[in-house]
Amino acid sequence: MDDARGEILARVRAALADRPAPAAVVRDYERSRSVPDPVGLLVERVADYKAIVHRVAEAEVPERIAERLAARGVTTMAVPADVPGPWRAPGVTWLPDEPPLALAELDGVGGVLTGCAAAIAETGTIVLDAGAAQGRRMLSLVPDYHLCVVRADQVAVSVPEALARLEPVRPLTFISGPSATSDIELDRVEGVHGPRTLEVLVSE
Amino acid sequence: MGGRNPVTWLGTPSFPKAAHDALGDTQLRRNLRKATTTIRGKRASAVAELADWERLRAAGAAIKDDVLANLDTYLVRLEEAVTARGGVVHWARDAEEANRIVLDLVRAEGADEVVKVKSMATAEIGLNEALEAGGVRAVETDLAELIVQLGDDRPSHILVPAIHRNRAEIRDVFRRRMAEPPASDEPGDLAEAARRHLRRKFLATKVAISGANFAVADTGSVVVVESEGNGRMCLTLPETLITVMGLEKIVPSWPDLEVFLQLLPRSSTAERMNPYTSVWSGVTPGDGPRRFHLVLLDNGRTATLADRVGRQALRCIRCSACLNVCPVYERTGGQAYGSVYPGPIGAILAPQLVDDPHDEQAASLPYASSLCGACYEVCPVRINIPEVLTHLRGKVVEAKGKRTPEAVAMAAAAWMFADARRYEVAQKAGSLSRFLARDGRISHLPWPGSKWTSSRDVPAVPKESFRAWWRRNRG
Numbered sequence: 265m266d267d268a269r270g271e272i273l274a275r276v277r278a279a280l281a282d283r284p285a286p287a288a289v290v291r292d293y294e295r296s297r298s299v300p301d302p303v304g305l306l307v308e309r310v311a312d313y314k315a316i317v318h319r320v321a322e323a324e325v326p327e328r329i330a331e332r333l334a335a336r337g338v339t340t341m342a343v344p345a346d347v348p349g350p351w352r353a354p355g356v357t358w359l360p361d362e363p364p365l366a367l368a369e370l371d372g373v374g375g376v377l378t379g380c381a382a383a384i385a386e387t388g389t390i391v392l393d394a395g396a397a398q399g400r401r402m403l404s405l406v407p408d409y410h411l412c413v414v415r416a417d418q419v420a421v422s423v424p425e426a427l428a429r430l431e432p433v434r435p436l437t438f439i440s441g442p443s444a445t446s447d448i449e450l451d452r453v454e455g456v457h458g459p460r461t462l463e464v465l466v467s468e
Numbered sequence: 469m470g471g472r473n474p475v476t477w478l479g480t481p482s483f484p485k486a487a488h489d490a491l492g493d494t495q496l497r498r499n500l501r502k503a504t505t506t507i508r509g510k511r512a513s514a515v516a517e518l519a520d521w522e523r524l525r526a527a528g529a530a531i532k533d534d535v536l537a538n539l540d541t542y543l544v545r546l547e548e549a550v551t552a553r554g555g556v557v558h559w560a561r562d563a564e565e566a567n568r569i570v571l572d573l574v575r576a577e578g579a580d581e582v583v584k585v586k587s588m589a590t591a592e593i594g595l596n597e598a599l600e601a602g603g604v605r606a607v608e609t610d611l612a613e614l615i616v617q618l619g620d621d622r623p624s625h626i627l628v629p630a631i632h633r634n635r636a637e638i639r640d641v642f643r644r645r646m647a648e649p650p651a652s653d654e655p656g657d658l659a660e661a662a663r664r665h666l667r668r669k670f671l672a673t674k675v676a677i678s679g680a681n682f683a684v685a686d687t688g689s690v691v692v693v694e695s696e697g698n699g700r701m702c703l704t705l706p707e708t709l710i711t712v713m714g715l716e717k718i719v720p721s722w723p724d725l726e727v728f729l730q731l732l733p734r735s736s737t738a739e740r741m742n743p744y745t746s747v748w749s750g751v752t753p754g755d756g757p758r759r760f761h762l763v764l765l766d767n768g769r770t771a772t773l774a775d776r777v778g779r780q781a782l783r784c785i786r787c788s789a790c791l792n793v794c795p796v797y798e799r800t801g802g803q804a805y806g807s808v809y810p811g812p813i814g815a816i817l818a819p820q821l822v823d824d825p826h827d828e829q830a831a832s833l834p835y836a837s838s839l840c841g842a843c844y845e846v847c848p849v850r851i852n853i854p855e856v857l858t859h860l861r862g863k864v865v866e867a868k869g870k871r872t873p874e875a876v877a878m879a880a881a882a883w884m885f886a887d888a889r890r891y892e893v894a895q896k897a898g899s900l901s902r903f904l905a906r907d908g909r910i911s912h913l914p915w916p917g918s919k920w921t922s923s924r925d926v927p928a929v930p931k932e933s934f935r936a937w938w939r940r941n942r943g
């Protein structure tokens with residue numbers, strides 16, 4: 265093994281014997297962009313992916329969670345143990361992921377409720393980092409329905425602004441709409457292995 | 469060590485011959501035209517949304533050039549960062565060595581089946597075949613890879629390996645091979661069938677194998693960009709994750725991804741963002757695989773790096789935009805290139821990875837182009853593909869001598885591809901050889917050029933002429 269490493273590094277150095285000196289990286293692209301209504305843009309772009317999205321007042325979040333779950337007829341929901349208490353609306357069996365839920369249990373729930381770490385308005389993306397109110401990665405993956413609460417202050421406009429808010433060494437998942445594929449005739453269809461329904465509440 | 473590089477397929481004829489055969493397949497051409505026409509239009513609008521697109525392209529190219537110029541430093545940095553976060557880094561000089569490393573790791577887990585996320589690197593090294601020879605079944609989980617695998621087929625596109633199949637053909641493959649076949653050929657039903665087919669595998673398999681789109685040297689973070697969620701399943705549920713990555717996939721630091729996460733989705737699937745992107749750094753206790761192995765693959769990359777002109781091919785982020793705009797690719801399909809890397813990028817990358825001037829098939833690939841430049845225009849990392857093609861043609865001629873039969877035949881093919889009108893006239897005339905003879909320089913082409921010139925073998929005149937097609941698509 266060691267000799268493969270040594271040999272590859274030696275090959276690299278030999279290949280660079282001409283000492284290429286590329287031009288410096290110029291970052292004159294737009295790192296931030298200002299738009300009049302970032303939340304509005306996020307809502308519009310998330311909806312473009314055929315996700316369901318609602319703009320709600322912060323105080324209304326628990327009520328809207330209850331309403332959405334009732335509308336779907338969901339009776340059991342997985343949830344990270346640390347979501348805000350009021351999010352666990354009455355009338356639903358909440359399964360906190362503590363101790364960790366078994367995979368089979370997770371496969372059987374009606375959905376999962378999480379918060380997020382950041383969102384990107386321009387691309388309609390939600391980012392989870394396994395931090396507060398998000399839980400481990402499989403929680404938002406195995407259930408077929410993902411209900412996600414985004415706070416207005418978590419919304420960045422551009423991709424560079426969002427990456428600057430994130431810690432790369434945490435496990436990150438960027439989610440842009442429900443699971444989809446472009447593999448049949450290069451046309452996007454929703455609904456393959458990940459959650460087939462993504463519903464987003466943006467609170468402000 | 470040694471052996472031939474499986475990046476090109478053993479027994480594939482040189483490009484002119486394979487292209488000729490493919491041109492006779494009108495279904496293939498129809499499927500390809502439909503798919504690439506759709507995606508071309510969408511890509512153009514996705515790109516037009518960003519006013520700073522050209523600046524992003526320039527930055528993307530410059531970041532990759534920096535990576536290549538300091539590759540030894542970045543490789544060591546990446547190794548340190550991954551190791552510090554609980555991962556294990558392996559180095560593989562060639563396909564054979566990479567395959568052996570992976571097989572040994574799978575065996576050490578006691579697994580006889582693995583789930584796989586679509587990965588060009590593992591396709592390039594023929595990992596599935598090597599695993600099978602070692603008694604391990606590799607289950608492809610990407611929809612298009614699954615279509616290829618269940619259809620005992622070969623890939624024809626780097627993003628959508630089954631692009632040559634339309635929905636009805638996909639339904640037929642699934643009906644033959646799935647316990648619960650799809651209800652219809654509606655894309656939604658086909659996706660649903662794939663979901664059911666793979667669900668249990670995802671939930672039960674202990675070892676997964678992936679590729680990587682990017683790896684951040686500073687932090688050891690590895691990035692996989694995908695759509696279906698099969699990637700997330702493979703990266704999250706199994707106990708052991710093995711990632712095989714070409715050693716040029718590095719970016720120096722986290723903010724560099726702000727460039728590539730804008731360039732890649734818009735160039736490849738023409739989306740503002742692909743549905744899922746996963747980023748992980750080593751092992752995270754309580755979240756995801758408990759063991760993580762990263763295999764750094766050379767397999768001809770350092771040889772490519774040594775070529776001052778050709779090395780820019782290593783900037784490639786495998787978006788497939790160059791395939792989707794290429795008039796030659798659209799007409800011949802991907803399999804004619806005889807490699808997992810077809811199209812313009814394949815024509816410059818595959819021969820460099822093979823790195824053998826005596827390999828006829830690989831040597832024919834730089835001629836598989838009209839040098840129209842559309843690929844360069846769309847490439848998100850500004851790879852000057854026509855420049856590299858011309859450079860590689862020069863190297864072929866140098867190695868073979870100008871007048872060898874192969875060189876003459878390839879040159880004739882290239883000359884014909886180079887001009888839409890020539891191509892059209894040749895086809896209308898029904899015989900390329902007659903047309904060429906009128907030019908007064910080449911009256912009769914030896915093999916494999918003869919495959920083009922004997923009237924019996926000339927491709928059937930397609931319903932739509934090349935020129936009409938060209939006009940309609942290029943304005």
Ligand code: SF4
Pocket residue numbers: 735783784785786787788789790791813843846847848849850851
């Ligand atoms: S060469 Fe450029 S356009 Fe082609 S796949 Fe690579 S990055 Fe994309």
